[in-house]
Amino acid sequence: MTEPQTLRSDARRNRDQIVAAAKTLFAERGADVPMEEIARRAGVGVGTLYRRFPDxxxxxxxxxxxxxxxxxxxxxxxxxxxxxxxxxxxxxxxxxxxxxxxxxxxxxxxxxxxxxxxxxxxxxxxxxxxxxxxxxxxxxxxxxxxxxxxxxxxxxxxxxxxxxxxxxxxxxxxxxxxxxxxxxxxxxxxxxxxxxxxxxxxxxxxxxxxx
Structure with a gap:
């Protein structure tokens, strides 16, 4: 039971980090910021970003x-x-x-x-x-x-x-x-x-x- 809960917690943290990074970058430079840069600012891989947000x-x-x-x-x-x-x-x-x-x-x-x-x-x-x-x-x-x-x-x-x-x-x-x-x-x-x-x-x- 502990491992699935940990995975859910990690997934939620990744999601929050991605949204926070995107919010800041969109505010600074608009919504055309490269997805790779958003992932880098969030501290996650590009694959993780696209698993959470397909586009x-x-x-x-x-x-x-x-x-x-x-x-x-x-x-x-x-x-x-x-x-x-x-x-x-x-x-x-x-x-x-x-x-x-x-x-x-x-x-x-x-x-x-x-x-x-x-x-x-x-x-x-x-x-x-x-x-x-x-x-x-x-x-x-x-x-x-x-x-x-x-x-x-x-x-x-x-x-x-x-x-x-x-x-x-x-x-x-x-x-x-x-x-x-x-x-x-x-x-x-x-x-x-x-x-x-x-x-x-x-x-x-x-x-x-x-x-």
């Missing part, structure tokens, strides 16, 4: 499912912060591969969007996540901490662009610079920033690839 789409699907589920968990916890929930949500997630993978996939990667759209489980989680984030935005505005002339679409695109730039400059700039840029971004979303935004607030609909 790239299967791996992308699993990473999407897990990343969306992690984000949903953090978003639900942030609701307890009331009007500050939207800001605490962004601060907590700024350095998580789950956040960058999800933003990159839903805003910048048509290939990953297609995988999410075609997977009922990932799609349902994404829709629930969007609903919770919408609630955090509304709570922040009702509390007077989030400027009233923005919507969820503005925030998603803004954070995507900021984190994209920060990751692109990783290693070239001190960590304090990254922290300053994020702080400036959040300050621009607060009530009383003093500037008038051109155009209308971006609702999720025009940029939401899951509709």
């Amino acid at each position: 790239r789409e299967a791996l992308v699907r699993e990473v999407a499912r897990e990343s969306l589920a992690v984000l949903l968990t953090h978003a639900n916890r942030a609701q307890a912060d009331g009007g500050q929930g939207w800001e605490s949500f962004l601060r907590v997630l700024e350095n998580l591969p789950d956040l960058w993978f999800t933003l990159r996939s839903t805003v910048l990667s048509p290939a990953i969007r297609t995988v999410i759209l075609d997977d009922p489980r990932a799609f349902a989680t994404a829709q629930e996540l969007l609903s919770v984030i919408n609630g955090l935005v509304r709570a922040g505005q009702q509390a007077g901490t989030l400027r009233p002339d923005v919507d969820t679409g503005d925030i998603v695109i803004l954070i995507t662009l900021v984190i994209s730039g920060l990751r692109a400059s990783a290693g070239a700039l001190p960590d304090t610079v990254h922290a300053r840029m994020l702080a400036l971004t959040l300050d621009g979303l607060r009530t009383g920033s003093g500037s008038t935004l051109p155009g209308k607030p971006l609702t999720p609909d025009p940029m939401d690839p899951l509709r």
Whole structure:
């Protein structure tokens, strides 16, 4: 009885290592990273990777499912912060591969969007996540901490662009610079920033690839 249980434990550990490595590499470089490199980062053989995930789409699907589920968990916890929930949500997630993978996939990667759209489980989680984030935005505005002339679409695109730039400059700039840029971004979303935004607030609909 002990040996099969050990094998199951090893298989689960290999699976978790592969998904974690893929999540980080996809977040950094997109979903076209060679499978061999993912296996190497995970510390497993290529054969082990393909036994767990027979093709790239299967791996992308699993990473999407897990990343969306992690984000949903953090978003639900942030609701307890009331009007500050939207800001605490962004601060907590700024350095998580789950956040960058999800933003990159839903805003910048048509290939990953297609995988999410075609997977009922990932799609349902994404829709629930969007609903919770919408609630955090509304709570922040009702509390007077989030400027009233923005919507969820503005925030998603803004954070995507900021984190994209920060990751692109990783290693070239001190960590304090990254922290300053994020702080400036959040300050621009607060009530009383003093500037008038051109155009209308971006609702999720025009940029939401899951509709």
